[in-house]
Amino acid sequence: MNCDEKVKEIVCEIVGVSKEEIDPDASFMDDMGLDSLRALEILAAIENAFGITIDPQRLQEMTTLNHVIKLTREYTEADQ
Amino acid sequence: MNKVYITSANTIIGTGWDAEQNCHKILPQQYEPLLQSVPTRNMDRISKIALAAARSTLEARGITVSKDTPNNYGILFGTQFSALDSIHNFDMEALKKGALAVNPGLFPNTVLNAPACQASIHCRFAGPVYTVCSGPLSTLDALGIGYNLIRSGVTSMVLAGGADEAEPLHCAMQNNKKEKGEAAGFLLLESADTIHCGTPLAEIAGYASCALHQKQRTTLSFTLADMITTAVKSGGISARDIACLSLYAWLPANESERLLADLYTELKLNGTREAIKTDWMGSGGIVQANKIIGSKHKALWCLVNADEDKAAVLIIKRL
Amino acid sequence: MNKTAITGMGIISSAGTNLTDFWNTLSCGTVTYKEIPEYKADKNFRTHIGARVQDSTWQKNLTEMQRQSFGKAALYAVSASRSALENAKIDMDTASRLRTAVVLSTTMGEIQTEEAFSEIRHQEGFGKIPQNLLRQYRTDHIASAVSSALQLSGPTYMVPAACAGGNYAVGLGKNILEWNLADIVIAGGVDVFSRVAFTGFQRLLSLSPDLCKPFDRERKGLILGEGCGIVILEREQCAHARNAKIHGILAGVGLTADRHHMTAPHPDGDGAVRAIRQAIQEAEGTVQDIDYISAHGTGTISNDKTEVKALETVFGGGSVPPLSSIKSMIGHPMGAAGAIELIACLQMLENNLLLPTVHYETPDPACNIDCVPGTARKAKLSCILSNSLGFGGQSSSIIITRG
Structure with a gap:
């Protein structure tokens, strides 16, 4: 499974939406009604799955699936 | 001093049987149906059974409290163990996989007042929220403190009672040969002032x-x-x-x-x-x-x- | 109604394990948190700062048997309770003869015991956990330890309320005197330094990697602490009758719930606003009476912003009295915070000196308040408000006035 697919799977599991149904540009908070704790859950799961450390300041960027994918790519590519 | 009436009550008593633990367990079908419309992801079992009991007690009285109505209604949650099992599971996960591997969504379960607060959040009770840990006296002390809060006019309504689980950790902590049982329940206590309709079931x-x-x-x-x-x-x-x-x-x-x-x-x-x-x-x-x-x-x-x-x-x- | 007098104080804190050391440390603006070597050595901990009690002299008023059988939280509670009774000049016989109640609060309870047996379980399996550790882990045994060590006969309650705990305990203590269930109440909060809490707060991104800077625009989070604060409550009349020194009057208590979220405060500070107003109302005062506020001030972005918002709602923007957070020096001792801050407030009242918020440098437009930055400040004090806010939306405020 490539990086993007893996991120998608993690995010879908945590936000409780199927991979087929998730809108990659929908806002977790405004469109899906998630709270800040759920965003932290996504951050922790991504860090653990990819063995990366995301700067806490960048949590605020993790507002949609596409943003999470972009951020994860940035960190995993920097590691390579 | 106000008179203190019991106007509603519901207690969930375990109907399952766990032979290994010698224990009557509360089954998921006893509390899950009572939690419809509540977001329960990451909520631990003790909070779920406590919240189910609290909601059903309010429902039996026909009371729904809206989110924006200010009120001084209190919660008195008696529990010998509260969330000790969730704390222990969270810690075991950190020990097994490292501190970074824990799910932050589970951390709120690790404070001992969590079940009472879940009841306050989802029943919209905005007054004092007491978790009362008095060992085997826990729920009786919760009822007694609730009685005094209403009697003295600190609040006009409280949900008083509590819950405990009998997971292997709790049974090991009890260390006795008695048959064990899980129960979660609340009494709705009110002063004469708030009883607009219906007849009280009992008086404390x-x-x-x-x-x-x-x-x-x-x-x-x-x-x-x-x-x-x-x-x-x-x-x-x-x-x-x-x-x-x-x-x-x-x-x-x-x-x-x-x-x-x-x-x-x-x-x-x-x-x-x-x-x-x-x-x-x-x-x-x-x-x-x-x-x-x-x-x-x-x-x-x-x-x-x-x-x-x-x-x-x-x-x-x-x- | 007969007022509730505070006649004794007992403290175990990273800032000192007796009242003199505690006051001297705080009034000099000394920071008491530092790097924890074992966390630095573990790559699973990205932050390593904590405020632990280093001085072990607090143990001297405990018996060998107590040290062997009680958990750490219970030991803190027993030791600080003894010191508080001594400070109140109440001898053990009197405490035992009268109806003396114990009301304590905590966030995590006997958590170091849990951490010890979890390690045993992890290494050797569930069956190897010793029975004495399982027994120690019972939360109610913290308050019972105080009752049994001091041979007391009043009601004994353990009322966990997360970080609002200290205020919840003194609030119930005041009620117990008013309900005539006791003559003396030993009330307070206790939490010991916890790996579980450190692990959880790290994953919530709530821990500061370096400094605790409440109300500063550059604040990065809280610093975990530990400790125990105990006060002795009795009816003012009884305190006068025995010529006791009254450190302050517990004039008002407000206990409310946000009913919003388990970890995030209500965005408008709903519970906090109602708690502050209730406390002022119970004290039969007005907002103009408050000379100083001991803020919850944890140093997290959301807490400080919401707390200031709540204060502005009650006092009016630009009219909030001077406030400070001693958490800038001792970190956040969780369930003990309210009780430890109450003791600091009583000492401020006695010395007419406001304790500072240290390391404050950059004003935050969202926290437009006077937080007594840097150094302690002289002020004439007669009425203090102290806030404690906790997980689950537990909000609490108390008001103390001069005795």
Whole structure:
């Protein structure tokens, strides 16, 4: 499974939406009604799955699936 | 001083049987249907069964509190163990996989007040939220504190009761051979002012709680009789009027029966008496109270809880 | 109604394990948190700062048997309770003869015991956990330890309320005196330094990697602490009758719930606003009476912003009295915070000196308040408000006035 697919799977599991149904540009908070704790859950799961450390300041960027994918790519590519 | 009425009650008593733990377990079908529309992802089991009991008690009274209405309604959640199992599981996960591997979504379960706060959040109760950890006296003390909060006018309505789980950790902590049981329940307590419709089920007429130090333990029945006399006096009644005496004690069954008989003689009672045999952890008091509400016997009940270092008494008049 | 007098104080804190050391440390603006070597050595911990009690002299008023059988939280509670009774000049016989109640609060309970047996379980399996540790882990045994060590006979309650705990305990203590269930109340909060809490807060991104800077625009989070604060409550009349020194009057208590979220405060500070107003109302005062506020001030972005918002709602923007957060020096001792801050407030009242918020440098437009930055400040004090806010939306405020 490539990086993007893996991120998608993690995010879908945590936000409780199927991979087929998730809108990659929908806002977790405004469109899906998630709270800040759920965003932290996504951050922790991504860090653990990819063995990366995301700067806490960048949590605020993790507002949609596409943003999470972009951020994860940035960190995993920097590691390579 | 306000009179304190019980206007609604619901207790979930485990109907499952776990032979290995020698324990009556609350089954998912007993609480899941009561949690419809509640987001329960990451909510631990103790919070779920506590919230289910709280919601069903309010529902039985036909009360829904809206999110924006200011109120001073309180929660008194009695529990011997509260979320100890969630704390331990969270810690075990960190030990097994490293501190970074824990799910932050589970951390809120690791504070001992979590189940009470879940009840406050989802029942919209905006007043004081007390978690009361008094070992086996937990739910009876929660009822007693709730009674006093309404009696003295601090709040006008409280959900008082509590819950406990009997997972392997709790059973190991209890370290006794008794049959165990899980129960989660609340009584809705109100002052005469807030009872607009419906008839109260019962009235709480007295409460006492104290620590038992070494000397008192050797003369336990005298000490308990004293406590009962004090409790009934505060409600303006006589101990002789007690028609049903119920004891929930940490002692083995035969010693519990003996203590009950001594107490019965000490108080010169004529009515019925019962010693609770199952170890309900902190939920003994709410199981006893549930029995009163379920009974048609309109009489004065005296509930006694005793642990090796403390005891509590609650007087309930079934109306 | 008969007022509730505070006549005794007992403290165990990273800032000192007796009242003199505690006051001297705080009034000099000394920071008491530092790097924890074992966390630095573990790559699973990205932050390593904590405020632990280093001085072990607090143990001297405990017996060997107590040290063997009680958990750490219970030991803190017993030791600080003894010191508080001594400070109140109440001898053990009197405490035992009268109806003396114990009301304590905590966030995590006997958590170091849990951490110890979890390690055993992890290494050797569930069956190897010793029975004495399982027994110690019972939360109610913290308050029972105080009752049994001091041979008391009043009600004994353990009322966990997360970080609002200290105020919840003194609030119930005041009620117990008013309800005539006791003559003396030993009330307070206790939490010991916890790996579980450190692990959880790290994953919530709530821990500061370096400094605790409440109300500063550059604040990065809280610093975990530990400790125990105990006060002795009695009816004012009784305190006068025995010529006791009254450190302060517990004039008002407000206990409310946000009913919003388990970890995030209500965005408008709903519970906090109602708690502050209730406390002021119970004290039969007005907002103009408050000379100083001991803020919850954890140093997290959301707490400080919401707390200031709540204060502005009650006092009016630009009219909030001077406030400070001693958490800038001792970190956040969780369930003990309210009780420890109450003791600091009583000492401020006595010395007419406001304790500072240290390391404050950059004003935050969202926290437009006077937080007594840097150094302690002289002020004439007669009425203090102290806030404590906790997980689950537990909000609490108390008001103390001069005795």
